[in-house]
Amino acid sequence: MLNTEQYKLNAEQALKKLMDGNKRFVNFERQTPILSAEERKKLIHKQSPYAIVITCSDSRVSPEIICDCGLGEIFVIRVAAGALSENMLGSIEYAVLALGVELILMLGHDNCGVMEAILHDQADMSEDIQKLCNHVSRHFTKEQKATLTSSEGVRYVTEQDVKLLESIPVLKEKIEQGKLQVVGAHYNFHTNEIELL
Numbered sequence: 001m002l003n004t005e006q007y008k009l010n011a012e013q014a015l016k017k018l019m020d021g022n023k024r025f026v027n028f029e030r031q032t033p034i035l036s037a038e039e040r041k042k043l044i045h046k047q048s049p050y051a052i053v054i055t056c057s058d059s060r061v062s063p064e065i066i067c068d069c070g071l072g073e074i075f076v077i078r079v080a081a082g083a084l085s086e087n088m089l090g091s092i093e094y095a096v097l098a099l100g101v102e103l104i105l106m107l108g109h110d111n112c113g114v115m116e117a118i119l120h121d122q123a124d125m126s127e128d129i130q131k132l133c134n135h136v137s138r139h140f141t142k143e144q145k146a147t148l149t150s151s152e153g154v155r156y157v158t159e160q161d162v163k164l165l166e167s168i169p170v171l172k173e174k175i176e177q178g179k180l181q182v183v184g185a186h187y188n189f190h191t192n193e194i195e196l197l
């Protein structure tokens, strides 16, 4: 039986739950929680997710699948490259302040198409894709763009975005109170494992 209160986890417990779910996924042991009708009803009026997961829109990186989570467990924010932008901050702060989530997982991944485009300056892109790339690539020096692999580039951007989140006053305050943790991570396509940065 689903008990929404069970999802009131602190950052450490939440991270363990996500990593345990990833282990099950790696080992082809997903439990894929399918809620009963009764359990679904309980979710109508209230959500109590235990983690915010920010990641790329890439179809191969669905957090609910690679962390073996069910409905109501994680508050997911996705955008190509997973790169933090101003419009996403409201969603993040809502989950922290209104829903009481204590863990933010910034999850990058291998073979990211946007990162490939940034590092190899693909010219045949639309204006809006170019804007997205420019936004992500503001983190890099010219030298980094010339030398980093796409996996290294994604890891670097994840680390920069973790720092950025940690510096936002309302989030910083929660971190200082021990009520929030921001964790960077990287999803490896070859092992299917989430590696903490």
Ligand SMILES: [Zn+2]
Pocket (backbone or CB within 6 Å): 056, 057, 058, 080, 081, 082, 109, 111, 112, 113, 114
């Ligand atoms: Zn991606």
